Amino acid sequence: MWLVYAFLFGSLIGSFLNVVIYRLPKGLSVVRPRSSCPHCGHTLTPVELLPLLSWLLQRGRCRRCRGPISPRYPLVEALTAFLFALSAYLLGGTGGIAGVLLVWAFIALLIALAFIDIDTKTLPNSLNFAGVFLGLMAAWALGFPQGFSQALEGGLLAAGLLALLAGYGGLIYNRFKDSPREGPFGVHQVHLAAMGGAWGGMWGTAGGVYWGSLGLLLGFLNAALNARTARVLALPDGLTLGLAALAPLAALLLQASPLESLRGMLLSAGGLALAGMLYWWIRNPSDKVEADNTEESGYVSVMGYGDVVLAGFLGVWLGFAQFLVALLIAVLAGAVLGLLAQRFGRGGQQIPFGPYLAVGGVVAFFYGEALLRWYLAYLGLG
Numbered sequence: 467m468w469l470v471y472a473f474l475f476g477s478l479i480g481s482f483l484n485v486v487i488y489r490l491p492k493g494l495s496v497v498r499p500r501s502s503c504p505h506c507g508h509t510l511t512p513v514e515l516l517p518l519l520s521w522l523l524q525r526g527r528c529r530r531c532r533g534p535i536s537p538r539y540p541l542v543e544a545l546t547a548f549l550f551a552l553s554a555y556l557l558g559g560t561g562g563i564a565g566v567l568l569v570w571a572f573i574a575l576l577i578a579l580a581f582i583d584i585d586t587k588t589l590p591n592s593l594n595f596a597g598v599f600l601g602l603m604a605a606w607a608l609g610f611p612q613g614f615s616q617a618l619e620g621g622l623l624a625a626g627l628l629a630l631l632a633g634y635g636g637l638i639y640n641r642f643k644d645s646p647r648e649g650p651f652g653v654h655q656v657h658l659a660a661m662g663g664a665w666g667g668m669w670g671t672a673g674g675v676y677w678g679s680l681g682l683l684l685g686f687l688n689a690a691l692n693a694r695t696a697r698v699l700a701l702p703d704g705l706t707l708g709l710a711a712l713a714p715l716a717a718l719l720l721q722a723s724p725l726e727s728l729r730g731m732l733l734s735a736g737g738l739a740l741a742g743m744l745y746w747w748i749r750n751p752s753d754k755v756e757a758d759n760t761e762e763s764g765y766v767s768v769m770g771y772g773d774v775v776l777a778g779f780l781g782v783w784l785g786f787a788q789f790l791v792a793l794l795i796a797v798l799a800g801a802v803l804g805l806l807a808q809r810f811g812r813g814g815q816q817i818p819f820g821p822y823l824a825v826g827g828v829v830a831f832f833y834g835e836a837l838l839r840w841y842l843a844y845l846g847l848g
């Protein structure tokens with residue numbers, strides 16, 4: 467009976483998510499006005515707003531003008547309903563009522579993010595950061611789904627990993643051309659932080675100081691200097707990322723820890739990436755997607771920073787180990803679907819990375835531990 471309620475509640479939330487997915491990128495309010503038919507403008511009555519049922523009863527058409535209504539709407543409602551019921555079932559009683567509500571919020575945010583990314587190729591900061599802060603608050607107040615330090619570290623490492631994949635990927639793809647400079651906070655400060663974190667991090671904690679935070683210090687000093695001088699001072703990507711990559715090797719020679727060097731690199735890069743995105747979000751809190759996003763610099767980014775914040779969101783909820791499971795699922799799903807699209811001639815329609823990450827995140831949240839254990843046993847390490 468409880469699962470039926472979860473399903474019904476999920477379909478209602480799914481109906482609301484349809485509104486969010488449609489309106490948020492247009493910069494419209496998600497509460498007012500009431501939904502209307504896109505063809506004739508007729509305001510929908512409560513009977514026409516029943517999740518799933520209305521669409522089925524009306525056979526996918528507007529009651530007044532018979533205009534077609536996209537099957538995407540009942541699909542999002544059914545997906546949300548199914549995942550709400552499934553998560554209530556899988557959680558059993560873990561985390562109590564608060565736990566169930568938090569996991570539903572986690573799922574709802576990911577569904578909205580995935581479909582907005584499919585529609586607009588962007589991930590709204592408001593939803594991404596809602597996920598980050600909700601996860602941190604839940605970890606801090608309830609220790610759910612994990613402890614606070616684990617959540618914070620998971621978020622920073624995950625965001626740092628994607629920021630550096632974007633950094634190194636961009637460097638190689640653009641044949642070592644420097645990325646466009648942006649001040650006071652840009653990717654250059656993230657790469658500088660990676661370098662400092664990698665070289666400081668290899669010494670771990672010594673004398674009561676965590677040396678990996680050297681990267682954070684350098685990155686924030688660079689951003690502060692940019693803000694102060696109203697110029698964009700930055701070391702080129704090739705230099706910072708090159709030196710960052712050398713650090714784990716140097717750690718071997720210096721009898722320091724290569725693994726700690728990598729950890730410092732990811733933590734610092736993640737910290738700067740999330741802080742930078744937070745800065746830009748506060749500067750421009752609108753979720754409206756601007757049409758003219760053309761890059762005139764000739765530099766092609768291999769991954770957007772929306773994906774970096776989404777990684778931070780997932781890392782906060784999953785922890786770093788299970789985030790890696792989510793990332794692996796996302797990459798595999800992307801590769802399989804990419805091949806299928808090529809094979810069956812729909813290669814023209816590009817699917818962004820966000821939806822794959824979202825799918826990977828939900829699967830890893832429930833099955834990550836089991837998958838990880840299975841994989842380690844498979845390697846003979848478990």
Ligand SMILES: [Zn+2]
Pocket residue numbers: 503504505506507508528529530531532533
């Ligand atoms: Zn109509």
